[in-house]
Amino acid sequence: MRWDEDPEIIALGKKVFEGETYEDLFCAGCHGKDGAFLINGARDLRTSQSVSRNHDRLLKDWTDADWFKSVSLGVPPSPMMAWLDEYPPKAIWLAIAYAKQFHKKPENQKLPPPEELEPVHDLW
Numbered sequence: 362m363r364w365d366e367d368p369e370i371i372a373l374g375k376k377v378f379e380g381e382t383y384e385d386l387f388c389a390g391c392h393g394k395d396g397a398f399l400i401n402g403a404r405d406l407r408t409s410q411s412v413s414r415n416h417d418r419l420l421k422d423w424t425d426a427d428w429f430k431s432v433s434l435g436v437p438p439s440p441m442m443a444w445l446d447e448y449p450p451k452a453i454w455l456a457i458a459y460a461k462q463f464h465k466k467p468e469n470q471k472l473p474p475p476e477e478l479e480p481v482h483d484l485w
């Protein structure tokens with residue numbers, strides 16, 4: 362079994378993603394508990410067509426390294442912070458394990474493509 366398909370890892374990842382492990386590391390506060398973004402510009406984690414500002418692949422093709430880069434470095438100065446500056450790598454990996462699940466769900470297979478990215482400086 363892949364590390365990110367292990368139900369125990371995913372359950373721990375849910376706690377990180379939903380801000381239970383670290384109050385201020387609250388991915389769901391912006392990306393939504395179901396991966397549907399709540400704040401303007403936050404990446405839609407439900408659709409396999411989402412893009413990254415840190416590399417050229419679509420979400421469906423993001424490697425573990427791509428995910429780690431995206432969540433560690435974030436997109437300063439947008440609200441997506443460089444989380445690795447403040448939190449341990451383990452927390453980043455757990456959040457990723459959970460974040461990777463949304464676009465695999467059956468109900469998320471026929472979503473329209475995400476909106477075009479806005480300039481980072483318009484996001485605040």
Ligand code: HEC
Nearest residue numbers: 387388391402403404413414415431436439440441456460
């Ligand atoms: C304060 C709100 C906020 C929080 C908390 C937050 N994000 Fe984001 N996230 C955003 C916004 C806004 C963007 C889009 C930034 C942009 O492209 O300008 C984003 C982008 C991303 C991206 C795409 C980055 C890229 O490479 O372009 C990923 C993946 C992501 N978030 C995952 C997470 C995870 C996992 C967490 C928790 C560890 C998290 N986010 C916490 C707001 C947030």
